[in-house]
Amino acid sequence: MKKVLDEGKLILIAIPVLIWTLLPIYHLFVLSISTQESMLAGRLWPEKPTLQNFQIVFNQQHYYLTNFWVQLFNSFMIAIATGLITLFIATCAAFAISRLKAPGGRSIMNFALATYLIPAAFLAIPMYKAMGTFGLLNTRVALILAMVALASPYAIWVLKQASDKLPKELDEAAIMDGANSLQLFRLVYLPLMKPSMVVIGIYALLLAWNEYLYAFLLLSSERAVPLAVGLGLFLSADDAPWNLLMTAGLIYAIPPAVIYYGFRKNMVSGLTSGAVKS
Amino acid sequence: MTTAAMAPPATVSSNATSGQARDRVLWGVLMLAPYLLVFAVMVVYPVAYGLWLGLNWQSYKALFADPIFIRTMVNTVVFLFIAVNLKFIIAMMLSGFFVQQRAWVRIILVLFILPWAVPSIPTILSFRIMLNPENGMINQQLFQWFGIVEGPGWLTDPTLAFASSILVHIWKSLPFWTLILVTGRLAIAQDLYEAASVDGANKWQQFRFITWPSLATLYVTSTLLSMIWTLGDFNSVYLLTGGGPGDLNHVLATLGIRYMRNNNLDLGIASIICAMPLILPMVWFMVKRLSKGAE
Numbered sequence: 001m002k003k004v005l006d007e008g009k010l011i012l013i014a015i016p017v018l019i020w021t022l023l024p025i026y027h028l029f030v031l032s033i034s035t036q037e038s039m040l041a042g043r044l045w046p047e048k049p050t051l052q053n054f055q056i057v058f059n060q061q062h063y064y065l066t067n068f069w070v071q072l073f074n075s076f077m078i079a080i081a082t083g084l085i086t087l088f089i090a091t092c093a094a095f096a097i098s099r100l101k102a103p104g105g106r107s108i109m110n111f112a113l114a115t116y117l118i119p120a121a122f123l124a125i126p127m128y129k130a131m132g133t134f135g136l137l138n139t140r141v142a143l144i145l146a147m148v149a150l151a152s153p154y155a156i157w158v159l160k161q162a163s164d165k166l167p168k169e170l171d172e173a174a175i176m177d178g179a180n181s182l183q184l185f186r187l188v189y190l191p192l193m194k195p196s197m198v199v200i201g202i203y204a205l206l207l208a209w210n211e212y213l214y215a216f217l218l219l220s221s222e223r224a225v226p227l228a229v230g231l232g233l234f235l236s237a238d239d240a241p242w243n244l245l246m247t248a249g250l251i252y253a254i255p256p257a258v259i260y261y262g263f264r265k266n267m268v269s270g271l272t273s274g275a276v277k278s
Numbered sequence: 279m280t281t282a283a284m285a286p287p288a289t290v291s292s293n294a295t296s297g298q299a300r301d302r303v304l305w306g307v308l309m310l311a312p313y314l315l316v317f318a319v320m321v322v323y324p325v326a327y328g329l330w331l332g333l334n335w336q337s338y339k340a341l342f343a344d345p346i347f348i349r350t351m352v353n354t355v356v357f358l359f360i361a362v363n364l365k366f367i368i369a370m371m372l373s374g375f376f377v378q379q380r381a382w383v384r385i386i387l388v389l390f391i392l393p394w395a396v397p398s399i400p401t402i403l404s405f406r407i408m409l410n411p412e413n414g415m416i417n418q419q420l421f422q423w424f425g426i427v428e429g430p431g432w433l434t435d436p437t438l439a440f441a442s443s444i445l446v447h448i449w450k451s452l453p454f455w456t457l458i459l460v461t462g463r464l465a466i467a468q469d470l471y472e473a474a475s476v477d478g479a480n481k482w483q484q485f486r487f488i489t490w491p492s493l494a495t496l497y498v499t500s501t502l503l504s505m506i507w508t509l510g511d512f513n514s515v516y517l518l519t520g521g522g523p524g525d526l527n528h529v530l531a532t533l534g535i536r537y538m539r540n541n542n543l544d545l546g547i548a549s550i551i552c553a554m555p556l557i558l559p560m561v562w563f564m565v566k567r568l569s570k571g572a573e
Contacts, residue, residue: 010375013375014383017372017375018386021389021390025393025396028400028401031404042415042419089312090313093312096310100305102303102307108310114565117564118510119511119531119553120511121531122531126324126328129328130319130324130327133327152313175298180298180301181304185309210397212398212399213512213535231403232517249400249403250400252400253400256396257392257395261395264388
């Protein structure tokens with residue numbers, strides 16, 4: 001009897017939690033299959049669900065959607081580039097700090113982590129100005145560099161934690177065999193770090209794909225912006241076609257959700273492993 | 279972090295030649311170089327540049343003459359206080375729910391993570407449309423179910439609009455912090471609870487004397503970090519209300535960017551510098567805490 005009661009209490013918590021979490025996502029989905037009229041009536045479920053919105057979005061048949069595919073491609077490219085560059089930078093840095101014990105390595109990592117103590121919107125303003133000085137404004141390079149700078153400290157930290165766990169004896173044996181640092185990196189470190197590297201690559205990729213603020217500031221031309229900023233342009237009018245916006249938004253939200261769930265087990269353990277200890 | 283200063287020099291094994299030691303130092307520096315370059319160009323230089331621009335005394339005069347700025351400072355403090363505390367109280371309670379070892383609870387956890395895993399823009403815009411006072415789903419449903427003809431002005435009433443952006447902020451960031459606290463709870467030894475319940479401790483006493491002492495450090499560190507990140511949250515306010523109605527609901531993040539977009543960079547920088555008295559104590563406290571943890 002007590003067990004049933006406990007289960008009942010848990011369900012009473014679960015229901016509001018689920019409604020709270022899923023309501024905006026459900027709303028997003030409902031509008032994406034609603035016609036304009038049914039959307040304006042605020043119905044819980046459209047009268048006649050339709051896939052027409054998707055057809056309009058895919059064929060770019062609306063003023064706000066003229067650059068849909070280009071912007072989706074931009075999002076894709078910026079995310080991939082951020083993922084790869086962060087992976088390269090962080091893998092090298094973590095190796096230098098953890099295995100080579102590079103002079104000053106620990107303090108560099110601590111300074112790097114201090115990046116997260118600057119509120120994002122606050123760093124964005126001087127960064128915008130700096131990108132102007134470098135002549136990089138409105139280039140995708142600027143956004144990719146910004147995302148790499150934001151993803152790297154955490155990436156280095158996670159990879160360093162993972163690398164610290166690899167047994168020291170491996171290095172010692174390799175060094176005794178006369179291996180130089182580069183061979184150590186290639187033959188010992190890289191093969192053992194692969195699982196953590198996958199997690200970090202995906203982390204950086206998702207960070208860049210989901211980013212709005214930096215993209216909104218650093219890029220302005222409609223053909224250079226990622227889809228996140230393209231969707232934000234709907235805000236410029238009050239009578240924007242919300243159902244089309246939600247359709248494009250749904251398409252935009254699906255890849256990160258799928259990737260996240262595909263790698264959920266690795267992601268959660270990989271990303272939170274160090275959090276509790278510190 | 280400062281105490282962590284220079285790492286001890288590479289402990290070269292006795293078999294290694296001095297050539298190998300030099301090789302390690304050389305490659306250590308080379309492999310740190312790409313990150314240092316990005317860090318210098320994208321973080322150090324902009325921050326130094328911003329601080330230098332912030333020395334312009336005139337912009338502070340202009341800033342304090344702007345009534346929107348004063349209102350924004352108050353908003354920011356209220357936003358931080360309510361959003362962070364509410365988020366962590368809920369996260370603390372929910373972590374107690376999600377730590378239950380049941381298959382169906384784990385499925386709900388998977389769904390619960392969604393707001394954090396999907397990008398802000400579609401979901402916050404979904405909130406915005408849903409809360410639209412005239413056509414939004416919420417007010418339309420209020421009308422259909424309860425006959426409320428004129429539902430609350432979720433985004434048009436200044437107080438409600440402010441509350442809505444706090445709710446959106448919590449919706450987005452709650453899963454992450456709940457997950458952190460769940461991880462923290464999982465690290466607590468289960469036999470403590472068993473011993474306590476044998477001794478007749480009730481649920482509240484178990485929380486008060488086992489869970490809370492074990493999580494306190496993590497809770498405070500997370501709260502501080504979340505305060506800094508909340509201060510930098512642009513999306514929840516900008517995408518939901520744009521700081522409106524009538525610029526009444528800006529926070530420093532959105533106002534600074536608004537100044538900047540209006541070609542008033544100096545005011546943007548100055549408004550950020552004005553947040554320093556808020557940020558620096560938090561940063562100082564964080565650094566102290568983290569360097570203590572590192573030892």
